[in-house]
Amino acid sequence: MATLVDSKGKELPVTMVQRWPVKVPIKAYKEKPRPYKLLETGVRTIDTLNPIVEGGTGFIPGPFGCGKTVLQHAISKQAEADIVVVAACGERANEVVELFTEYPELEDTRTGRKLMERTIIIANTSNMPVAAREASVYTAMTIGEYYRSMALRVLMLADSTSRWAQALREMSNRLEELPGPDAFPMDLPAIISSFYARAGYTLLNNGETGSITFLGTVSPAGGNLKEPVTESTKKVARCFYGLSQQRADGKRYPAVDPIDSYSKYLEYPEFAEYVSAKIEEEWLEKVNEAKTLLLRGKEVYEQINILGDDGVPVDYHVNYWKSEVIDFIILQQDAFDKVDQSTPVERQRYMLNHLLDLCNSNFEFDNFNEVGIYFKRIINQYKQMNYSEFESEKFNNFEKELNKIIAERKVA
Ligand SMILES: Nc1ncnc2c1ncn2[C@@H]1O[C@H](COP(=O)(O)OP(=O)(O)O)[C@@H](O)[C@H]1O
Ligand SMILES: [Mg+2]
Missing domain, CATH: 3.40.50.300 (P-loop containing nucleotide triphosphate hydrolases)
Known part of the structure; x- marks a missing residue:
């Protein structure tokens, strides 16, 4: 076995040294089954x-x-x-x-x-x-x-x-x-x-x-x-x-x-x-639902781009803004904010459920201008929630405020 020497040629103890050729995998295991356990990244x-x-x-x-x-x-x-x-x-x-x-x-x-x-x-x-x-x-x-x-x-x-x-x-x-x-x-x-x-x-x-x-x-x-x-x-x-x-x-x-x-x-x-x-029983269906809403939002966005704001029904605007809420609140995440940078899965579940509730509700508007203004208020409240410690007083207050705004225009 080769010995390790320091710069003066003195021999070093090798008990802490492990040698292994890096291109050869270490196979000190019995089996390599398919992975299945969720790894939380906080993103x-x-x-x-x-x-x-x-x-x-x-x-x-x-x-x-x-x-x-x-x-x-x-x-x-x-x-x-x-x-x-x-x-x-x-x-x-x-x-x-x-x-x-x-x-x-x-x-x-x-x-x-x-x-x-x-x-x-x-x-x-x-x-x-x-x-x-x-x-x-x-x-x-x-x-x-x-x-x-x-x-x-x-x-x-x-x-x-x-x-x-x-x-x-x-x-x-x-x-x-x-x-x-x-x-x-x-x-x-x-x-x-x-x-x-x-x-x-x-x-x-x-x-x-x-x-x-x-x-x-x-x-x-x-x-x-x-x-x-x-x-x-x-x-x-x-x-x-x-x-x-x-x-x-x-x-x-x-x-x-x-x-x-x-x-x-x-x-x-x-x-x-x-x-x-x-997480919860219907989690994967909910994930799919969120993805469908995002995809629908993207399609509507393209239609609005082609036909113009008043060339499409007001409902199209509502669908577009619902997908924007998901974009701003789930997709976007501030990597430099102390709270927002990392979201535990339990909190992600809570927020996704809240958002899907919102997206599955019907809202009434007279014209498309109102839609953008209204949903921007909603996004703002959700964002404040994202920036607050989960279930803190601040968080709960923003949520209360948010629920009030949602109730303003929600139709049963
Ligand atoms: N999650 C994030 N939140 C805020 N700013 C970001 C985020 N991701 C990237 N940025 C901005 O984009 C810049 C470039 O990102 P970087 O990761 O260096 O790009 P890349 O490695 O792809 O070249 C960053 O310096 C930062 O200002
Ligand atoms: Mg880089």
């Missing part, structure tokens, strides 16, 4: 609409500046995980510096201890060598597997996997391998899929369970989702959180597109069973 657009599970995989593609990094940092701060491994791969150095300066200050709300104590950061910024960049992502995954073998819930984040793929490309070109599409290595899809396959929910030999949930960002050049990295990732990752330039331009953060994004876990029967016990 409403994820938990309520397209949830991810413990041991699941997902990716966040989006053009530059749409909020990939902010979203990942938000998830890393508040997700229900024992260990968070962040691979900062090939992005700007100042973002990593932020992590290092911010995390030692922040408290983990679940344990009351410093976030840094459960966070591992593998930093490999854009000015570092490409070979190290390739290794950084594998190193992060291997560390994750190490902790998963100890029956812990690991959340692994990589920002960005496109930079990692670019490192693979440069290495492959220098080795004079036959290039594939866009000069990426021919086996890029296989490399990406075997990497994502290392995540997962495992039954360990001692009967305990462990998991690695993996979320990677993809930064496709020019926002083109048809390029090889996005396409290969789409085939393997089970959740897709597409960031939309249009939403980011409108400051509708997080800019996750509610219509294009998906979570394949919603189709797992074992997941449905889990959430109906954990």
